[in-house]
Amino acid sequence: MASWFRRRRPRVEAPTLTPRDTAAAALRVDLADLAPAPDLFLGHCAALHLTFVEQLTTAMSNAPRVADKDALARVTGVVLTRYLALVAEIERLQLDKSDIMAPHLDGVEEFERRTQGNSWQEQVASAHVTIGFLTDFWIRLAAGLPAELRDRAVAALGNGDLDGPVHRVLEREIAANPPLASRLALWCRRLVGDTMLQARSALVLHDDPARDESKIEPVFTELVAEHTRRMDRLGLTA
C-alpha cells in the first residue's frame, strides 16, 4: 500500500518557470531524496499539528491578559485550519487518518513534553521556535512529494499568519519586562536541538550516511538561519 505512494509521478515541465516554481525546484534539489512517502509525510505532519494546538492553547490558558489570550486563540485557529487541510489531503488519498497518524503520536507528544516551557512566555516562545522551524522544514520536505500533492501540502502549511501574531505577543512581553529577554534567549537556544531531532526523524535515510549528510546539512543551515532571523527580530541572541 505505502509503496504505491512512493511511486514517482512523471513531472510535466511547464513552458516557463514562475519565481515560485524556481524556488520549488531549488528546494527539490535539497530534500527530495530524503523525503518520506505521502502517508508518512502527512501522518507525521498532521500529528505534529495536533501538538501545536495543545502547545498554543496551554500558553493561551496561562497567559494572564485578554489581548494575549485572544492573539493565541487566533493562531490556534490558524494551526487548526492547517491541520484540517492536511487531514483533507489524507482523505483525498483515501487513507485512514487514524492509521497513518497513530504511529507518530508517541514521538510528537514526547517532543511536545520536552519543549513545553514553564512560564506562559516560555510556552509562547516554544510555539514560535518549534512551529516556525518545523513548518519551514516540512515545506522544504514537501519537495519530495508528487507535484500536485506537494503544491497542496505547501498551501496547507501556508494557511494564515502564525509567525507575525506570535512574534508580536513576545515582543510586547519583552518590552514590558526587559530582563525576560536573556531567559527567553537561553530557552529558545535550548529548544533548537530537540526541534532539529524532531525534523530529522521525518527523513528517510539511506545506506550512505555521508551522502545523506551532504543533503541534510545545507537545508538545516538554512533553517537555522531562518530561526536566527526570527530571534534577531525579537532582539534575542540565537
Next chain:
Amino acid sequence: MASWFRRRRPRVEAPTLTPRDTAAAALRVDLADLAPAPDLFLGHCAALHLTFVEQLTTAMSNAPRVADKDALARVTGVVLTRYLALVAEIERLQLDKSDIMAPHLDGVEEFERRTQGNSWQEQVASAHVTIGFLTDFWIRLAAGLPAELRDRAVAALGNGDLDGPVHRVLEREIAANPPLASRLALWCRRLVGDTMLQARSALVLHDDPARDESKIEPVFTELVAEHTRRMDRLGLTA
C-alpha cells in the same frame, strides 16, 4: 459608558412573524428583564468561550486515540469560530475586547477549574454538559439584547455543530467501556450545580427576589430538561 448600552432601542414590529420570530418572542418573555447590557453579555460570553477552547484541547491532549483527538480538534474549531464571531460583535460596538472580557476572566477560570474532570472522558463529558447548558442559556439570554445584536449573537452561538460530535465521542467510549456510564453519570450530575451558578452569575437581578425567581425558574427548568435529554441520549441518568 455601560449605561449607553442599557438603553432600550425601539422595536420595529415586522408585519408577519416567522416561526423563528415567534420562538424569539417566546424567549424574550423569559429572560429579557434579567439580561445584562451588551457589553456584559458579550464580554462574559466571549471569556467563557476561551475557557471552552481550553477545556476541549485539554481533553484532546489527553485522549489516547487519533479519532477522538481529531473530533475534539474539530469542535475546538467550532468554539473558536463562535468566539471570533462574538469578538466581532464587541468590535462592531467599538468596545475594547480586553476591557470588557477582563472582568470576567477570574470567574470563568474558577468555573473551568471546578468543572475540569480527571480523566479525558470526564473532560469530554464536562465540555458536553457545560458548553451545552451554557450555550442554551446564553441563546435565551440574548432575548434581552437589542434586536439586531440579538440575532447576530444567536447566530454566533449557533455556528457549527458541537453537540453531535462530542456526543459521538462519549457514545463510542461508553460502548467500549460500559462501566464508565455510572461514573460519567455521577460526574455530569456533579457539574450541573456549578454550571447553573455560572449561568446565574450573568443575570442582572433586581430588588424583588421573588419576582426574579419567577422569571428564572421556568428558564432553568427548560435548560435542565435539555440537559436531561442530552444525558438520556447517552444512556446516562441525569
